[in-house]
Amino acid sequence: MSESAEQNRDNTEELETTREHDSQDGGQGADAGAQSEADRKSKVRGPDADQDAVEFIDVKKTFGSNAVLNGLNLGLPDGQISMILGPSGTGKSVCINHMVGLLYPDEGDVLVHGESVPNMPDDDLFEMRKKFGVLFQDGALFGSMNLFDNVAFPLRQHTDKSEEEIGEITHDKLKDVGLTAFGSSMPNELSGGMRKRAGFARALCLDPQIVLFDEPDSGLDPVRTALLCELIQELHEEMGGAYIVITHDILSARRVAEHIAILWKGKIVESGPAKELFDSDNQFVRQFLAGEAQGPLGME
Amino acid sequence: MSSILDPIKNAISVTGDIVKFCGTVLGQVFGGRVFQFFGEALRQSGVLILGSALVIWSLAFILGLTCGIEGAYFNRSTGAPAFSGVFAAWCDLREIIPYSFGYMLSAKVGTGLVAEIGAMRITDEVDALEVMGISSMTFLCGTRMLAALLVFPFVYLGSIGAGYYASYLAVVQQIGEVSSGGYFLIFWMFQNPTDLLFSVIKALSMAFVIVLVGLYYGYTAGGGPVGVGTATAKSMVLNLVLVHVIGMLGTQLFWGANPRAPIGG
Numbered sequence: 001m002s003e004s005a006e007q008n009r010d011n012t013e014e015l016e017t018t019r020e021h022d023s024q025d026g027g028q029g030a031d032a033g034a035q036s037e038a039d040r041k042s043k044v045r046g047p048d049a050d051q052d053a054v055e056f057i058d059v060k061k062t063f064g065s066n067a068v069l070n071g072l073n074l075g076l077p078d079g080q081i082s083m084i085l086g087p088s089g090t091g092k093s094v095c096i097n098h099m100v101g102l103l104y105p106d107e108g109d110v111l112v113h114g115e116s117v118p119n120m121p122d123d124d125l126f127e128m129r130k131k132f133g134v135l136f137q138d139g140a141l142f143g144s145m146n147l148f149d150n151v152a153f154p155l156r157q158h159t160d161k162s163e164e165e166i167g168e169i170t171h172d173k174l175k176d177v178g179l180t181a182f183g184s185s186m187p188n189e190l191s192g193g194m195r196k197r198a199g200f201a202r203a204l205c206l207d208p209q210i211v212l213f214d215e216p217d218s219g220l221d222p223v224r225t226a227l228l229c230e231l232i233q234e235l236h237e238e239m240g241g242a243y244i245v246i247t248h249d250i251l252s253a254r255r256v257a258e259h260i261a262i263l264w265k266g267k268i269v270e271s272g273p274a275k276e277l278f279d280s281d282n283q284f285v286r287q288f289l290a291g292e293a294q295g296p297l298g299m300e
Numbered sequence: 301m302s303s304i305l306d307p308i309k310n311a312i313s314v315t316g317d318i319v320k321f322c323g324t325v326l327g328q329v330f331g332g333r334v335f336q337f338f339g340e341a342l343r344q345s346g347v348l349i350l351g352s353a354l355v356i357w358s359l360a361f362i363l364g365l366t367c368g369i370e371g372a373y374f375n376r377s378t379g380a381p382a383f384s385g386v387f388a389a390w391c392d393l394r395e396i397i398p399y400s401f402g403y404m405l406s407a408k409v410g411t412g413l414v415a416e417i418g419a420m421r422i423t424d425e426v427d428a429l430e431v432m433g434i435s436s437m438t439f440l441c442g443t444r445m446l447a448a449l450l451v452f453p454f455v456y457l458g459s460i461g462a463g464y465y466a467s468y469l470a471v472v473q474q475i476g477e478v479s480s481g482g483y484f485l486i487f488w489m490f491q492n493p494t495d496l497l498f499s500v501i502k503a504l505s506m507a508f509v510i511v512l513v514g515l516y517y518g519y520t521a522g523g524g525p526v527g528v529g530t531a532t533a534k535s536m537v538l539n540l541v542l543v544h545v546i547g548m549l550g551t552q553l554f555w556g557a558n559p560r561a562p563i564g565g
Contacts, residue, residue, distance in 0.1 A: 100430070100431045101430075102431070122435075126433045126435060127433065128433075129431050129432065129433040130432075132431055134428070136424045136427070137424070138423065140428035141425075142425055142428075143420075143423070143425070153432070154432050157434055158432075
């Protein structure tokens with residue numbers, strides 16, 4: 001790890017509490033003002049290389065004049081299903097793009113299993129990405145291939161397996177997501193939910209150590225969202241690794257999250273074990289997790 | 301003042317981006333990196349052959365026919381119908397076939413690349429490739445450039461054949477004022493293998509520029525479906541301009557100072 005990253009890490013605790021409440025509350029939360037620094041520190045989980053699959057260290061990212069990540073400090077534990085929750089437009093998908101090196105921070109560092117993503121040469125970056133499986137919002141299936149070929153694609157590109165072995169693995173993955181009968185269908189012949197499940201199968205076919213889900217519940221009805229959450233849980237129990245889910249659906253968070261981080265205005269408001277977050281006394285967290293109109297979060 | 305200079309600055313900036321992009325793509329091809337996806341390059345070659353060859357040859361045939369008819373009637377009016385083969389030799393090989401090749405590639409291949417890769421970009425398919433640990437630049441752009449290098453020389457030679465055959469049909473079979481032997485005597489007298497080489501260089505320069513422009517606008521497309529549409533239109537405009545610039549430079553360079561013709565002893 002680079003020296004600057006080390007220094008960043010040393011400052012993490014302090015930076016993590018870079019007083020989101022100052023910006024969040026904006027004078028609205030008197031309780032938050034009274035909350036002690038120590039209390040807040042204990043409720044924000046900072047990066048920890050021993051346990052974390054992914055760490056953000058004081059990450060800042062600006063698009064034009066819009067500061068999306070504003071000193072983000074976050075650690076996402078290995079072996080658990082983590083959820084990054086937050087209102088729309090608060091930088092959740094930008095976080096995913098940073099994890100896999102599709103975007104680089106303007107300042108700060110992003111570590112995957114302790115390795116700095118922005119400092120990786122291209123070849124190492126492509127190698128590192130093989131650790132990841134990513135489920136994009138709409139599945140991002142290749143429109144020119146049928147479902148079977150889509151799921152088999154990473155195996156064909158990254159392994160020396162025979163076509164027979166690839167066929168078996170692909171069939172198993174399609175079976176896991178309940179799409180065995182649709183192997184020869186083209187992506188445009190499938191519903192949104194089926195495309196997501198197919199994307200999930202493709203994300204899993206190399207047995208990744210980290211699986212990222214970018215709003216897996218968007219555009220799905222409540223029943224299919226519940227089924228997808230169940231599927232995520234089942235496969236995580238079976239395969240392990242770090243599953244990181246980006247969403248703003250609280251019901252999904254209650255169903256599957258073991259660890260939750262709440263993002264707002266480019267910073268973590270609070271993060272930790274899901275149970276603790278749902279019992280939080282932070283005004284913003286309580287409002288968001290309860291889905292209430294009254295509280296620090298408005299329409300702005 | 302700044303508003304007057306903005307379009308110029310923008311044009312220079314885009315030109316710089318395109319040159320940088322082209323350098324990267326050509327580096328992927330000639331550096332050998334693209335060969336890790338040789339199967340995909342062969343698949344793209346198949347797509348080019350099946351999707352574009354016939355339509356290019358058809359256009360070349362139609363224009364060869366036109367060139368033959370016009371040449372035959374012009375030579376009849378000047379009292380030298382036996383020299384109809386000159387038109388076929390020059391018009392086909394030096395201008396009409398390279399331009400028809402450029403036009404059809406711009407319309408079919410160039411815009412197709414922008415639409416295909418641009419659509420992949422806005423539906424996250426390019427990002428999906430990247431996060432699978434596959435270089436999208438190599439997989440999408442390098443393979444298509446390699447396919448173009450493999451396929452277009454043969455497609456172009458086929459176009460010349462189609463144009464020549466059409467001109468022969470028009471002059472000898474349709475109008476019929478010159479015998480087959482007389483036609484070919486003049487036809488071959490007014491061209492040689494060097495002319496063929498120059499013609500191939502001219503047409504393939506157009507082809508590779510068209511592919512690179514298509515790849516650039518597709519790969520950098522953004523702004524949703526409207527953005528892809530805009531990028532497609534921009535690529536078509538730029539390709540048409542570049543086809544004519546390359547055509548003019550080719551003619552000037554290869555035949556501008558020396559007509560390479562058995563005229564005047």
